[in-house]
Amino acid sequence: xxxxxxxxxxxxxxxxxxxxxxxxxxxxxxxxxxxxxxxxxxxxxxxxxxxxxxxxxxxxxxxxxxxxxxxxxxxxxxxxxxxxxxxxxxxxxxxxxxxxxxxxxxxxxxxxxxxxxxxxxxxxxxxxxxxxxxxxxxxxxxxxxxxxxxxxxxxxxxxxxxxxxxxxxxxxxxxxxxxxxxxxxxxxxxxxxxxxxxxxxxxxxxxxxxxxxxxxxxxxxxxxxxxxxxxxxxxxxxxxxxxxxxxxxxxxxxxxxxxxxxxxxxxxxxxxxxxxxxxxxxxxxxxxxxxxxxxxxxxxxxxxxxxxxxxxxxxxxxxxxxxxxxxxxxxxxxxxxxxxxxxxxxxxxxxxxxx
Ligand SMILES: Cc1cc2nc3c(=O)[nH]c(=O)nc-3n(C[C@H](O)[C@H](O)[C@H](O)COP(=O)(O)OP(=O)(O)OC[C@H]3O[C@@H](n4cnc5c(N)ncnc54)[C@H](O)[C@@H]3O)c2cc1C
Numbered sequence: 381x382x383x384x385x386x387x388x389x390x391x392x393x394x395x396x397x398x399x400x401x402x403x404x405x406x407x408x409x410x411x412x413x414x415x416x417x418x419x420x421x422x423x424x425x426x427x428x429x430x431x432x433x434x435x436x437x438x439x440x441x442x443x444x445x446x447x448x449x450x451x452x453x454x455x456x457x458x459x460x461x462x463x464x465x466x467x468x469x470x471x472x473x474x475x476x477x478x479x480x481x482x483x484x485x486x487x488x489x490x491x492x493x494x495x496x497x498x499x500x501x502x503x504x505x506x507x508x509x510x511x512x513x514x515x516x517x518x519x520x521x522x523x524x525x526x527x528x529x530x531x532x533x534x535x536x537x538x539x540x541x542x543x544x545x546x547x548x549x550x551x552x553x554x555x556x557x558x559x560x561x562x563x564x565x566x567x568x569x570x571x572x573x574x575x576x577x578x579x580x581x582x583x584x585x586x587x588x589x590x591x592x593x594x595x596x597x598x599x600x601x602x603x604x605x606x607x608x609x610x611x612x613x614x615x616x617x618x619x620x621x622x623x624x625x626x627x628x629x630x631x632x633x634x635x636x637x638x639x640x641x642x643x644x645x646x647x648x649x650x651x652x653x654x655x656x657x658x659x660x661x662x663x664x665x666x667x668x669x670x671x672x673x674x675x676x677x678x679x680x681x682x683x684x685x686x687x688x689x690x691x692x693x694x695x696x697x698x699x700x701x702x703x704x705x706x707x708x709x710x711x712x713x714x715x716x717x718x719x720x721x722x723x724x725x726x727x728x729x730x731x732x733x734x735x
Pocket of ligand 1: 391392393394395396397414415416417420421422423424437438439440441442518519520521547548549552556577578579581582583668673674705706707708715716717718719720
């Protein structure tokens with residue numbers, strides 16, 4: 381078993397963990413990031429298949445209100461572009477009514493995508509970590525405070541640090557990690573009812589040779605109360621070289637097989653666009669509730685965004701040796717990418733104040 385020491389251990393190489401490590405590069409502190417998955421990015425996951433546009437299986441959109449994220453993108457010289465909605469949408473109100481084309485009202489708060497895909501942000505942060513040690517496939521099992529230090533044990537190795545920052549969704553931290561000493565019971569109770577944003581979602585994307593939805597009397601924007609896809613959008617790349625439609629499938633279909641989900645979606649799209657929709661170049665999906673490093677079943681019913689941004693997450697624990705970060709803990713836009721950046725900034729402030 382390998383045993384390594386550093387000043388700071390960050391658990392999780394999602395947007396929070398990587399932003400924090402990027403900010404800590406300015407300090408003298410030695411930093412190790414332990415990531416459980418073989419890939420970095422967490423809930424940000426862009427696919428880059430040859431001959432297709434970058435396709436977002438996780439976080440996609442930001443708005444002008446997301447100022448923490450926007451300043452980080454600017455600092456990293458990453459560009460954004462508006463999500464194309466068109467001026468019409470296909471709207472399906474009820475199964476007994478045919479789908480109709482409706483005029484969309486002027487959008488007061490447009491959404492933007494990151495040029496090159498959301499993972500461009502993740503890769504750009506990772507590229508800038510010259511001092512940080514980033515180790516993947518290290519699933520953390522326990523975090524224990526002993527003799528003024530914190531020991532972190534993964535499935536294979538052991539790490540020691542002066543401070544540990546968890547960026548796991550709070551529910552996962554309290555339900556999958558053995559913590560010693562135990563966290564205050566009010567905090568574990570809070571975490572057991574803290575929603576992990578989008579953990580139940582199914583993201584789907586279909587790449588096509590031609591953007592047949594960009595035609596008069598058609599649209600790539602779909603809103604359906606019938607489903608199985610309630611919302612879908614054009615997902616072509618900025619240069620309009622490759623074309624795709626991307627949306628959410630009703631999360632209840634997680635029990636079906638991939639083939640069954642694909643067939644249901646193609647049937648829905650064929651209803652709107654005819655047979656040209658039935659032969660995509662590729663079909664991609666991510667069922668997030670099957671991702672054990674994002675989602676675990678709740679013991680009781682938890683509402684979307686429940687306890688996101690709770691102030692208890694922004695305290696430090698174990699005499700300043702443990703901090704709980706992550707998008708769900710942020711004071712601003714908790715659950716979103718902006719929240720992840722805001723959380724990283726807050727922890728940087730805590731660390732530099734306590735040192
Ligand atoms: C389908 C979907 C769509 C979304 N759409 C949007 C959107 O359009 N706009 C937006 O702003 N936000 C969106 N979000 C939310 C956004 O993705 C998150 O706010 C953000 O990515 C969270 O970053 P994070 O680093 O805090 O958490 P995470 O990305 O969850 O990172 C936590 C990291 O910890 C790792 N980990 C977990 N357990 C362990 C363990 N035991 N040991 C070691 N490592 C571990 C995970 O693998 C992960 O890398 C979406 C999310 C999903 C899933």
